[in-house]
Amino acid sequence: MYQYIFRRILVFIPMLFALTIIVFALLKAAPGDPYSKILDPDLDPSVLEEAREAKGYNDPIPVQYFRWLSMAAQGDFGESIRYVGRDVSELILSRLPNTLYLGVFSLFVTLIVAIPIGIYSARNPYSPLDYFATGFGFFGLAVPNFFFGLVAIYLFAIQLGWFPSQGYISVSNSGGFGGFLDRLHHLVLPGLTLGLASTASYMRYMRSEVLTVLGSDYIRTARAKGLTERTVLYKHTLRNALIPIITLFGFEFGAIVSGAVITEGVFTFPGIGMLLLESIGNRDYPVIMALTLMFGLFILVGNLIADILYSIVDPRIRYD
Template sequence: MLQYSLRRLLIGAGMLLALSMLIFVMLRLTPGDPIDAYIDPNVPMSPSDLVELRDTLGLDAPLPVQYLAWLQQAVMGNLGYSIKRPDQPVLSLVFSRIGPTVLLMGSAIVISIIAGIASGMISAVRRNSVVDLSFSLFAVTGISSPPFLSALVGLYLFSVYFDWLPSGGMLTPGRDFSIADLLHHLILPAALLAVAQTALIMRYMRSSMLEVLNQDYVRTARAKGVYEFWVITKHALRNALLPVVTLIGSTIGLAIGGAIFIESVFNWPGMGLLMVDAVENRDYPVIMGSTLVIGACVIFVNILTDLAYAVIDPRIKVG
């Protein structure tokens, strides 16, 4: 297990390095000159001042040299400073936004796992029933709806039309912090972020559960008179979970993509909103730093997902 974990960490480090190279090159290929982001349009600058500024920032060096210089600082924990907020290190900005994003994504993932597994089990046990058809309709709708559409529809229905939940923010302005107020603001964006993941997990769980329910050991358990609840939960569920665990690990990336839209719509002060602001302002250091941290988190979660296989199914051996 230790050797496998170390090998997966090395592979993850290589993937993170490749991701940083890809983002660095893509940002440099975007239209416009990176130096424009550092210049105040209201302050005139002479050509010699531009040359000096470009030399100071290292933008006159070849692209590989610029990347290696940035990578050397990133390995030491220095991701640079924000262009629009020069007094703010990128790492501090990222860390200040990680908490709200982890809270939002963690809540959405917990909702999607519980709701997806439960509805998938019920749908498989009640195959071709009205309940099964209702869950299937929800799954098709959830998978087909992009996150920004779900966010806008949910915002209109629950915040504007019914006025049940807040339309944005993480806390009520001017009110003392309370868990109840935080949960009141969290429930809608977390539930909307969980829609697509819940639909995917439900479909996988239903398919896997149907396959397991047709196995000989399940029929044997029923023939021995084992109570149906224990047949489903003890004999069938654990074996049906393995492919679902794979999906749960892969939905982390889907949740990050959805969080960018959800945080923008609900003005949630997390990593997604930070990245949107950075892209709008062409804040290259913040874009690079945010992407690197998010990529590291996704890779780490995928490694944990791989290691979870052996815990769920002892028949699997890592090597």
Template sequence: MVRFIVRRLLFGVLVLWLISVAVFALFFVAPHDPARTIAGRQATPETVALVRHRLGLDQSVLSQYGHFLSRLLHGDLGYSYYNSEPVRSLIATRLPVTLSLTLGGAVLWLILGVGIGVMAARRPRSLLDRTATVFVLGGLSMPTFLVGLLLLYFLFFRLHLAGIDAFPGGGYVPLTQSPGQWAQHLVLPWLTLALVSAATYSRLTRAALLEVLDEDYIRTARSKGLSERRVIYRHALRSALTPVATQLGIDVGALLGGAIITENVFGLPGLGQLAVQSVTTQDLPVIVGIVLVASAFVVLANLAVDLTYAVLDPRVRPT
């Protein structure tokens, strides 16, 4: 197991290095001039040249990448072009919002999706199964922004008109400041992510569980007189959760890089909102920092998925 973890970590480092090369080539070698963008259209050539020198853009490509990689290894993501704040500080202030949104939503959509999938698999082709199919089709066809706007309209606007302020319409309160208000402000964003994502997990759980229930060891467990509940939850569900773990790693890794739509609908100051603002202002260091942080989260999520495989299914346990 230790050798497997080390191999995966080394592979992850290699992936991150390749991503750093790709990001550098995309943002620093591609044909555009950030010095001209920062200096403005009316700037003189001398001013543009001064800005380019201060940014180190007048050096060779290899020299620029060497400085870029050296800063990354020291945790320095550079400074914002527009407010001169360290990119690391900007990301650090936004990261707790995205973490709260992603992890809370993931817990909610796992409970909802896996629960519906198990109930549908236990009674295939029943009314419950057909209802779950309608839920899956509805969830897959509803875009995130539409679900968020509908929740805002019915659970915030309409309730507010009735004098019930149970769900805030936006904003964020840090967990350390008030845990109750922190959860209250995130309920609607969590529901938005859960309702959109739970459909996928319900479908994956149902399909995988139906396949596992036809395995020989499940028939053996039933022949020993074990209760159906124990067969489902103690033996079959563990193996059936393997594709769910794969999908969870992909979704969580991607959302930790910024849940752009959900954060903008509910006005959450997370990485997704920061990414949109940075793209709008062409703040390249911030964009690069967010891309690298998101890539690191994806690599870590994939490592966690590989380790989860060994826990869920001993047949795929690495040696």
């Protein structure tokens, strides 16, 4: 098993390397650079050219890539162009906690809601609650995030006034437990918006997996052994039904960070999703590259975790 995990980590390294090439190439392929947005007619173009020269934008692309890579490997992604004088890594780190709070909150709600309902639906197929859950599943998958976010803001923030419509914290937040509750209060609407689609898909997956497993021969064996329904469900069924859910979790793990771009935009929630949107608008290359690389890294790490979890849960993978 350790050998499997070790091999899996070895594979991770070339993938990460390939990721850096793709991120870099994509950005270089996009037209323009940070200075092409400056349209001041009084500005002498030679000034911009000098700035390009100084920042190394005129060097051959491979040189630029290796310079970026060697600095990135040391955790140095350069300075932001928009926020002059601020390190990219420092900028990202200042926003990252907000996004993580949002992602973890949303994932937590998703799992708490989706897994029990999925199990219930599978055990009571075609019951009223199952039909309701199915309907909700289609709704969750069909309604786009930004639309649901806007409706939620209109209903729960503007009309009912239950939750704040934007931001991550109140101006009056003074820390402590009250401050924590204030943060949670700000997380509710964006968190639910972010979790809507994944709740729907986890629920559908869970239902179909549990239903399949409950109909399998080894569940009949477990019942024939005289095990109680509880043991049959929580030991024999869940362990098998969770195997495909882990794959989904591998993707979702990356989405905790990157999937929040639109939601954060709708709720003007100052996380890294917002930062990405701003940076794209400003052609803030160093920030865009660092963020894209980070999103890719999170997806890779998510899949790595999923594969390791697989090998723990499913013995058939371990011995391959």
